Amino acid sequence: MLENKNIKKLIKAKIYNQSYEHDSCGVGLVASINGENNRNVVEAGIKALKAVWHRGAVDADGKTGDGAGIQIAFPQEFFKDYIRSLGVIPSKKNIAVGMIFLPRTDMASQEICRTITEREIINSGNKIYCWRSVPVNLNAIGQKANDSRPEIEQIFFENSKNLNSKDFEKELFILRRKIEKRIPASAKKDFYICSLSSKSIVYKGMFLAEQIDKFFPDLNHKEFISNFAIFHQRYSTNTFPTWSLAQPFRVLAHNGEINTIQGNTNWSKIHESKMFSETLGEDIKEIFPIIQDGASDSAALDSFYELLLNSGKDLPMIKALTIPESKTKNQTIKVRDFYEYCYSVLEPWDGPAAIAAYGNDWVIAGMDRNGFRPMRYTITKNDILFVGSETGMVELNENEILEKGHLAPGQMIGVDLKKGKFFNQEDIKNDLINRHPYDKWLKKIKKFKLKNGIEQKDFFYFKEENLKKRQMAAGWNVEDLELILDPMSFEKNEAIGSMGDDTPITLLSKNYRGLYPFFRQNFSQVTNPPMDSLRETNVMSLNTRLGNLCNILEESEAQCNFVLLESPFLFTYEYEFLKKKLKNKSKEIDCIFSIDKKSENLERSIKKIQQEAEDLVRSGVEHILLTDRKVNIQSAAIPMPLAVGAVHTHLVNEGLRSFVSINVQASDVMDVHSFAVLIGVGATTVNPYLAERTILNRYKKNNYLGVSHKDILNNYKLSINKGILKTMSKMGISVLSSYRAGYNFEVIGLNRTLVADLFPGMPSRISGLRYHEIENKIINLHSKAFNEQFISLPIGGYYKFRKNGENHYYQPTLIHTLQSAVISNSYDKFKVYSKGVDNLPLINIRDLFAFRNLRNKLSLSKVESESSICKRFGSGSMSHGALSKEAHETLAIAMNRMGAYSCSGEGGEDKERFKKLPNGDSKNSRVKQIASGRFGVTAEYLNNCKEIEIKMAQGAKPGEGGQLPGFKVSEEIAKLRYSTKGVTLISPPPHHDIYSIEDLAQLIYDLKQINPEARVCVKLVSRSGIGTIAAGVAKAKADTILISGHSGGTGASPQTSIKYAGTPWELGLSEVHQILVANNLRHKVRLRTDGGIKTGKDIIIASILGAEEYGIGTTSLVAMGCILVRQCHSDVCPVGICTQKPELRKKFEGTPEKVVNLFSFIARETREFLSKLGFKSINEIIGRTELLRQISRENINVDTIDLNSLLVKAESKNPVYCTVSKRNEVPESLDKKIISDFSNLREKDKKKQINLNYFVKNTDRAIGAKLSSFITKNKEKIN
Known part of the structure; x- marks a missing residue:
């Protein structure tokens, strides 16, 4: 099967990982609140499931869904009747059932799985009754679902030891884990136990909600009765067949996304070493690892719930521990104390x-701390509780309803x-x-009162000469300080910058700045x-x-x-104070190594501190202090990310991490x-001791006039704390303990083996520097720093x-050459510019590629026309606000002349611009x-465009909102944005109507209703795992996906975001293209990319990696006169492009002609x-990665x-570029009928007031x- 071949290829190339998959x-x-089993509960559960069909997604075959399922109480009598029909007399007590997916096509593996299951049940002392092949209707589901369908069987067995219900369920939990662990690797992929219980059973699969009772006829039997039903309709970002990931799982069904899943998975492993439960006893070892490799976030959460449930906790306590409510001032002291305890555990x-x-006779519904998913409930007078993502899932008369509401955060x-009792929020809380x-x-x-106030005597000072040596050895420069x-230190905020990053990715930089930029x-x-x-x-x-963390059970x-x-930030006096207070339980480890390679090297030194840390923990130490304070002329600092990662990972592997805290005193920490x-x-x-000393040194030199040394240092700490919160917030993480050791990064440029050893699970698609190469860079820098002739820090750049500073794409000579070319309309000068760009030192990943000429050269006359190529171009998404009115309008005029596209950016647009000018x-x-922020968004605005772009993220600051300083908010800008002059406008990081993939699908649906012709584009930013996200976006009926x-x-962004967030578009674009091809979705959407595109060569490489449209923003500003002074955020642009000052x-001095010349030159090139490559059109080279080769740079x-x-080629039977001529349509809404009814009545009587009434369902969107x-559009006609 072509899809499976593609998947294997992508997994091998580290492009696809099941952990990247997301769902909602x-x-x-x-x-039934009274606890009685009845048929109505099952039927209502099926109806409710079908009513949320639009929250799922459909595959290309039109019948395969992402997954749906239902969990109900195990209908004992129904299945006992089946056992009796076989001539077997079942026990009068409750029996158990396993609902199992088995390998369908591999009969040998199927038999192995059956044998192991039977053996473990028998070994547990229980008598097996029989297997049952679950009746299914294959015509009810899609072809892809059928192709990947497992064999679905049930096994029934006795509670032979007459255990009570709770103990029997615990035994079945352990039994299931034993079976799973003993299934051989060759059969594991297609073996899955949906449920193994005497109290509940799960029916689920890769189908649509509306198909569930057609596919499983069991669900239609009147004897199928229950006192509860949990249902779930899945929307997966991916479409690779996965029956096992359909929900509900064994305990829960989950709508949402666990942002902290990597950290939670890591910490669950850490906690295992101390886990003990009298209830589980020695059998607890059979449960480990708690979370299986490759488990989705929902499956991982379910596994964790199972553990806690079977250790003796009930569901309300489990939910409070795992997904606690936030502590607020409005809570009572007892409630705050309870949640303080939960956060402690x-x-x-x-x-x-x-x-x-569902578990241990409880059913609960709960929300996350922020209330980011919908959950509404209704209680009827006949004691039925309905809870779900939407109200109205089951039609009820108002006179049947006793109570309704929604769950708050x-x-x-x-x-x-x-x-037989309902518990509301207060009931549960009062019990807990x-x-x-x-x-x-x-x-x-212990809440130590650290010394109140910061005295200068608390700090030791380096001599000026030694301070500079240490700064140089840490990789700092003058720019870093200034x-x-x-x-x-002075303004209490991170530094703000603009214009994006045009410097080399860290691996290609000529300057070593430490490991953090990797x-x-x-x-x-x-x-x-x-x-x-x-x-x-x-x-x-x-x-x-x-x-020392405790047993969480x-x-x-x-x-x-x-x-x-x-806060995790410690001043040096705080570090020393804690060291003193904890002296009997704390020990320092020196993180340095000799620069004399004969005695030791970096790698050996790291292994040495790992062993030292292990020995200390085994001796009873509870606080390890990693310090590089003893750096000197003979010894260099071990990069602290390596030291921390090495110690943390080693202690995790040894089962010791929960016994100790890892505290850092580092010279290489600043921002x-x-x-x-x-x-x-x-x-x-x-403890950033060197940064601390540097600030004090600069204070002594009067760099911070008017502010005390205490305030300067406290400002620095406040800035760091705010910045850490902002960095956590980019990942949607609220609490530092869930961020710690969560590996929420991608490494670019360090050796993949090194990363796997020290930071297991962290993505690393571009392998690079090994230990000895890092060591050489450290020693080289260290030697420069401690050289007697060293006088001052480098400038930076x-x-x-x-x-003489860092390399940049936009160098003054190249800017001047390009501007001269567009002013004089000289293609020859443009070629000088293009060659200059091509001859720059290595900056981006694409600079490592050269073309393979696999065909004979083609006559230029046979190649796609210049005007046709120009139509593929865009000028980026820059707002009128970031840009001046003149610059914004000039871009629009130029792009419209070419039939290309300019984007309004975030900030609205004057409606006078919707009219054509007299000259056309x-x-x-x-x-x-x-x-x-939805600034300037109106129905009229949305109806005057050919495409609507939903900005989910921005390349220069993904995970953050846009910001326009108050001094750039003139009366004109305030009017367009429906705001107030002088007020700083900061958009929220999230769209507050998009918390999940199905929310995005809803907005796309909304926009296609409000503008029945415009395409919808979704703007994403390159990162690992973006391919599966893009697949979900395509399934949400987007027409274009933009990979930035x-x-x-950017007009304004924190420098740490500009420099350290997101990845090059080459990585994201390649991954998205390949995943879309593998999912048979590529031909349904356009792929666009932007971010530093400057020449025709960039366009060709982008095309080969998968794009058919291209955004060129910064370079278009350069064509209009931008000289990159990088003061867009300050409103002092000297050439009138990024300013609102009259x-x-x-x-x-920009003109449409200059912009047109730029794009024409790029198209011509x-x-x-x-x-030269021998192709007629861009479409012919899209995805043709065999046209690229990595070239040696003799470095x-x-x-x-x-x-x-990047060069993996996914295969497809369909074209690997968009073939949809119009847009991907969505179902019609009730509005179509309303408009039709109104129009017909208005036609009959143009003056009569019209009243229309409609019955609305939850499926009317x-x-x-x-x-x-x-x-x-019809204001005048209607009025």
């Missing part, structure tokens, strides 16, 4: 979550089926908070929302636990035996990103172009953007490359780079959207 869904439950499973769960409701004396237990937490450290920050987009660290700080926390005051800090990396790979606290030109942006690279421009706007650091993952469009 419709979820809910129906329960466990790292929260953070992220959007609406759950429905963090809340839960439930039914104790045994007691009174179970133990939490207030007394919390008194065991542009990064000073703003944090780590690229991950972020949330589409499948889960980022947090808003500015507006949602009340649900975020940097609280830091130090100490135990409920006792021992859980509170730790030190609690408000927010370095803090985030260290915490992200396992550090508990961080990392943030701005500096002579148009200032109307062909693409209108919808961003999270990390080097994209006097500066007068200096604007693209044609020339096509001619060992560069030639070890592995780019093979976007009511009023198309009607708004109709009114907007």
Whole structure:
């Protein structure tokens, strides 16, 4: 099968990983509050499931769904009748059933799985009755679902030891884990136990919700009765057949995304070493590992719930521990104490979550701390509880309803089926908070009062000469001090920059700046929302636990035996204070190595500190202190990310990590990103002692006039703390304990084996530097720093172009050459510019590629025309606000002349621009953007475009919202954005109507209703796993997917985001193209890319990697006169492009002709490359990765780079470019009928008032959207 072949190829190339897969869904439950089994509950559950069909997705075959299922009470009598029909007399007590997926086509594996299952059941002392082949209707499901369908069977057996219900369920849990662990690897892929229980059974599969009772005839029998039904309709970002990932799982059904899944998985492994439960006894070892490799976030959460459930906890307590409510000032002291205890025990499973769960006679429904998923409930007068993603899933008369409402953030409701009682939020909370004396237990937490105030005598100073040596050895430069450290220390905020990053990716840089730049920050987009660290700080926390963690299965005051800090940031005096207080339980480890290679090297030194850490923990030490303070002329610092990662991972592997905190005193830590990396790979606290000394040194030199040294240092700490919160928020993570050791980064440029050893599970698609190569760079830098002739730090040039500094794409000579070319309309001068770009030192991944000429050269006359290629171009998404009116309109006019596209950006557009100019030109942006702030978005705005772009993320600052400083918000800008002059406008990081993939599908549906002709584009940013997200976007009926690279421009963004978030578009584009091809979706969507595209060569490489459209933003600004002074955020642009000041706007000299010349030159150069390669059109080279080859640069650091993952070629029976001529249509809404009815009545009587009434169901979506469009377009006729 072609799809399976593609999947194997992508997995081998490290492009696809099952952990990248995301899902969302419709979820809910129906329960009989009195606990009685009845048929109505099952039927209502099936109806409710069918009513959320639109929250799932459909495959290309039109019948295969992403998965649907239902969990009900095990109908004992129905199945006992079946056993009796075989001539066997079943026990009068409850029997057990296993609902099992078996290999269908491999009969040998099928028999092995049956044999192992039977053997383990018999070994457990229970008598087997029989197997049953579950009746199924194969005609009810799609071809892809049938092709991947497992053999579905049930096994029935006796409770031969007459265990009580709870103990029997615990035995069945352990039994299932034993069976799973003994299934050989060759059969594991197709073997899955949906449920193994005497109390419940799960029917699920890869079909649509509406197909469930057609596929499983069992569900239609009147004897199928239950007192609860949990249902789930899945929307997966991917379409690879996965029956086992359909939900419900064994305990829960989950709608949402666990943002902290990597960290939770890591910490669950850490906690295993201390786990003990009297209930589970020695059998607990059979359960480990708690979370299986490759498990989805929902499956992992279910496994964790199973463990806690079978250790003796009930569902309300489990939900409170794993998905706790936020602590707020409005809570009572007892409630706050309870949640303080929960946070003390466990790292929260953070992220959007609406759950429905069953276990130990409880059914509950619960929400995440932020309320990011919908969950509504209704209670009827006949004691039936309905809970689900939407209201109205089952039609009820109002007179039947006793109560209805919705779950607020963090809340839960439930039914104790045994007691026959409904528990609302307050009932559950009152029960939980009174179970133990939490207030007394919390008194065991040590909250040291650190010294109040910072005195200069608390700090030791380096001599000026030694300070510079240490700064140089750490890889610092003058720019770091002036542009990064000073703003944090003086202004309490991270440094802001603009124009994006045009410097080399770290691996290609000529300057070694330490290892932190190799780590690229991950972020949330589409499948889960980022947090808003500015507006949602009340649900975020940097609280830091130090100490020996306890057995999480135990409920006792021992859980509170730790030190609690408000932040992971430690000043040196705080570090020394804690070291003194904890002296009997803390030890330092020196993280240095000799630069004399004869005695030791970097790799051996790292192994040495791993062993030292292990020995210390085994000797009873509870706080390890990693320090590089003893660096000297003979010894260099081990890069602290390597030291922390090595110690953390080694202790995890040895089962010792939960016994100790890892605290860091590092010279290479300065900015927010370095803090985030260290915490992200396992550090508990961080002391940036060299940054601290540097700030004090600069204070002594009067760099911070008017501010005391205490305030300067506190400002720095505040900036770091705010920055850590912002970095966490990009991933949608609220609590630091869930971010720690979560590996929320992608490594670009370090050896893949090294990464796997020290940071297991962290993506690393571009392998690079090995230990000895890192060591050489460290020693080289160290030697320069401690050379007697060393006088001053290098200038830098990392943030701005500096002579003799870091390389930049946009160098003054090249800017001048390009501007001269477009002014004079000289293609020859453009070629000089293009050659200059091509001859620059290595900057991007694409610079490592050359073309393979596999065909004879083709006549230029036979190649796709220049005008046709120009239509593939866009000028980026820059707002009128970031740009001046003159610049914004010039771009629009130029792009419209070519039939290309300009985008409004976030900020609206003057409706006067919707009208054509007298000379036939148009200032109307062909693409209108919808961003999270919705500034300037109206029905009229959306109806005056050819495409609507939903901005989910921006290349220069993914996971953050846009920002326009108040001094750029003029009266004109305020009017367009429906705001107030002078008010800073900051968009929230998430769209607050998009918390999941099905929410995005809903917005796409809305937009296609309000504009019945425009295509919809979704803008994403390159990162690992983007391919599966893009597959979900394609299934959501998007028409275009834009993949932005990390080097994209910006009007204003924190420097740490510009420099360290996202990845090059080459990586994201390649992955998206290959995953879409493998999913048979590529021909249905256009792929567009942007981020630093400058020449025809870039266009060709982008095409080969999968794109058919291209955004060229920054270069188009250069064509209009931009000289890259990088002051867009300051409103002082000297050429009138990025300013709102009238006097500066007068200096604007851009013209549409200059922009047209630029794009014409790029198109002409693209044609020339096509001619040389022997192809007629861009479409012919899309995805043809055999046309690229990686070239040697005769540099060992560069030639070890592995780019093979980019050159994998996914195969398809369909074209690998978009063949859809119009747009991907969506179903009609009720509005169509409303408009039709209105129009018919208005036609008969144009003056009569019209009243129309309709019965609305939950499946009627976007009511009023198309009607708004109709009114907007027909205002005069209607009036």
